[in-house]
Amino acid sequence: MPLKVKRRRRSLRVAITLISGLLPIVLGTVILHMQAERALKQSAGQTAEEAVRQFNLMLDNTAQAAHELLPLAGQTCNDVKLALREQVTRRPFVRSTNLVWDNNLYCSSLFGDYQETVNPGDYTQGVLWLMNGNPVTPNTALLVYRLSNGKKGALTTLDGFHLSNILRLIGRHTLLLLQVGNNWLAADGRVQSSPLPDLPVAQTRLTSEHYAFTVEAGFPEGETWRYMSSEYPPLFSLLMFFGVIAGFISHFAQRRSTSPTHEMHRALEAAEFVPYFQPVVHGDNKRWSGAEVLMRWKHPKEGLVRPDLFIPFAEHSGLIVPMTRSLMRQTAALLAPQSASFREPFHVGINITASHCRDLELVDDCREFLKAFAPGSIHLVLELTERELIEPTAITLQLFEQLHELGVKIAIDDFGTGHSSLGYLRQFKVDFLKIDQSFVAMIGVDTLSSHILDSIIELAVKLDLQLVAEGVESREQSDYLSAHHVNFLQGYLYGKPMPGAEFISALSDH
Ligand code: C2E
Ligand code: CA
Ligand code: CA
Numbered sequence: 001m002p003l004k005v006k007r008r009r010r011s012l013r014v015a016i017t018l019i020s021g022l023l024p025i026v027l028g029t030v031i032l033h034m035q036a037e038r039a040l041k042q043s044a045g046q047t048a049e050e051a052v053r054q055f056n057l058m059l060d061n062t063a064q065a066a067h068e069l070l071p072l073a074g075q076t077c078n079d080v081k082l083a084l085r086e087q088v089t090r091r092p093f094v095r096s097t098n099l100v101w102d103n104n105l106y107c108s109s110l111f112g113d114y115q116e117t118v119n120p121g122d123y124t125q126g127v128l129w130l131m132n133g134n135p136v137t138p139n140t141a142l143l144v145y146r147l148s149n150g151k152k153g154a155l156t157t158l159d160g161f162h163l164s165n166i167l168r169l170i171g172r173h174t175l176l177l178l179q180v181g182n183n184w185l186a187a188d189g190r191v192q193s194s195p196l197p198d199l200p201v202a203q204t205r206l207t208s209e210h211y212a213f214t215v216e217a218g219f220p221e222g223e224t225w226r227y228m229s230s231e232y233p234p235l236f237s238l239l240m241f242f243g244v245i246a247g248f249i250s251h252f253a254q255r256r257s258t259s260p261t262h263e264m265h266r267a268l269e270a271a272e273f274v275p276y277f278q279p280v281v282h283g284d285n286k287r288w289s290g291a292e293v294l295m296r297w298k299h300p301k302e303g304l305v306r307p308d309l310f311i312p313f314a315e316h317s318g319l320i321v322p323m324t325r326s327l328m329r330q331t332a333a334l335l336a337p338q339s340a341s342f343r344e345p346f347h348v349g350i351n352i353t354a355s356h357c358r359d360l361e362l363v364d365d366c367r368e369f370l371k372a373f374a375p376g377s378i379h380l381v382l383e384l385t386e387r388e389l390i391e392p393t394a395i396t397l398q399l400f401e402q403l404h405e406l407g408v409k410i411a412i413d414d415f416g417t418g419h420s421s422l423g424y425l426r427q428f429k430v431d432f433l434k435i436d437q438s439f440v441a442m443i444g445v446d447t448l449s450s451h452i453l454d455s456i457i458e459l460a461v462k463l464d465l466q467l468v469a470e471g472v473e474s475r476e477q478s479d480y481l482s483a484h485h486v487n488f489l490q491g492y493l494y495g496k497p498m499p500g501a502e503f504i505s506a507l508s509d510h
C-alpha cells in the first residue's frame with residue numbers, strides 16, 4: 001500500500017541514497033588500492049632484480065681480480081705488490097687487493113707487507129663479508145671477496161660507496177637493502193647487524209644466484225595511498241562522478257517508488273479508482289431519492305482502500321481533479337442507462353474539494369456528466385465540505401455562477417463542523433446542507449448536540465435550504481429526523497456504500 005510505503009523513514013531513504021552513492025566510490029577505491037598494490041609489488045620486484053644484476057656485475061669484477069691474483073699467493077710481497085696494485089688500478093670497483101697464505105694476510109695493495117689473521121668463518125659461505133670499514137677507512141662499508149685454494153688465498157674488496165650508490169640510484173622511490181650474512185647495508189651507506197627492518201608495503205626478497213647476498217626491496221607505510229593520489233586523480237574524479245550519479249539515481253528511484261503521488265498516477269491510468277454508491281432516501285417515505293458517490297481505490301495488492309487514506313494526497317498533488325473526472329464518467333456510464341426509469345430527478349452527490357475551484361474545468365466536467373442523461377432525469381449535487389471552505393475570489397464566484405446556470409446544485413458537507421456564515425451560503429448559492437453524522441449520532445444521547453441539530457434544522461428552514469442528514473444508523477435517529485422534516489436521510493440504516501452493479505440491482509428494488 002503506497003501509504004505504508006510513504007512511511008518508510010526519511011533517515012532510511014537518506015541512508016540508502018548515501019550507500020548507493022558511496023558503494024561505487026568504496027568499491028572503486030578498493031579496486032584501485034589492489035591495483036596500486038600490484039603496481040608497487042611489480043615495481044619493487046623490478047628494482048630488486050636490477051639491484052641484484054648490478055651487484056653481480058660489481059662482484060664479477062672483484063672476483064676476476066681475485067682469480068688473477070690467487071696463483072701469485074705464496075710469492076714474496078715484494079714480488080707481487082705491483083700486480084696487486086695493477087688490479088686496483090685496472091678494475092673500477094676494486095678498492096684493494098690482498099694475498100693470503102695459510103689464513104694469514106701477508107701482502108696488501110695498500111700497505112705492502114702486512115700481517116693479519118684471516119678467519120674464514122667471518123665470510124658468508126666462506127666467500128663474502130660485508131664489513132663496516134677497516135683500519136684505513138673505519139665506518140665506511142666494504143664488501144670483501146675471498147678466494148682460496150689450499151693454503152693460497154686472495155682477498156679483493158669492493159668499496160661500499162658503489163654499493164650504497166646503487167641502492168640509492170636504483171631505488172629512488174623504493175627502499176632497498178643489501179644483505180650479506182647477518183649484516184646489511186642501506187642507501188645511507190651504513191652497515192648494520194641488527195635484525196633486518198620490515199618494509200611494510202610490497203616487501204620483496206631476491207637472492208643472487210651467483211654470490212651469497214640477498215636484496216630486499218619495498219616501500220614505507222602509506223605508500224599505496226601516496227601512489228594512488230599521485231597516479232590516479234582522473235580515476236578518482238571518475239569514481240566521484242559515478243558515486244554522485246548513483247546517489248542521484250537512487251534518490252530519484254526511491255522518490256518515484258515511494259511517492260504516493262506517483263503511485264496514484266499509476267492507479268489513475270490503471271483505472272483503479274472506482275465509484276461506490278450510498279443511497280440517499282426521502283425523509284418522509286424513505287424511498288431512494290439518489291446516491292452519494294464515494295471513491296474507492298481497488299489497489300492490486302492492498303485491496304479496497306478507504307478514501308480518507310488517499311484523498312489528502314490526491315488533493316495535495318492536484319490529482320483529485322482528474323480522479324473526480326474519472327469517477328463522474330464511470331458514474332454517468334453506469335447510471336445513464338437507468339435514467340429513463342427515474343420517476344423524479346435522481347440526486348447524484350459528488351464530493352469536490354478546494355482544488356476543483358481554482359479554475360473553470362469543473363464546469364466542463366459537469367456539463368459532460370449532465371449531457372449523458374435524459375434532460376431533467378438527474379440532479380447533480382456537488383458536495384463541498386465545510387471544513388475546507390473556499391475563498392470568494394473572482395474565479396470561484398464565476399465558477400459557481402456557471403455551475404448554477406448549468407443547473408448543478410451545491411451542498412455544504414459535514415455542516416456544523418466548520419464556520420460557514422450566512423453570507424457564504426448565499427454567495428455560493430447553496431442548495432443543501434448535509435448535517436454532519438456526529439450530530440445525528442447524538443440523537444437521544446446528548447441533549448446539547450441535539451440542541452445544535454435543532455438549530456441547524458431551524459436555520460435551514462429559515463434560509464430555505466434543503467437538508468440531508470448523514471450517518472443515520474438507527475430507527476430512533478430516522479424517526480427523530482423525519483419528525484423534524486429533514487428532507488433526505490443517508491446512512492447504514494438504508495444502505496452502505498456499495499459497488500456500481502450492486503447499487504443498480506438494489507435500485508430497481510426501490
Ligand atoms: P463524506 O463525504 O462525509 O462521506 C460520508 C462518509 O460517511 C462515507 O465514508 C460513508 O461511507 C460514511 N457513512 C455513511 N453512512 C454512515 C453511517 O451510517 N455510519 C458511519 N459510521 N459512516 C457512514 P467514506 O466513503 O469512507 O468517505 C470518507 C470521506 O472521504 C468522505 O466523507 C469524503 O470526505 C471523502 N471522499 C469520499 N469519496 C470522495 C471523492 O470522490 N472525492 C472527494 N474529494 N472526497 C471523497
Ligand atoms: Ca460527502
Ligand atoms: Ca459528511
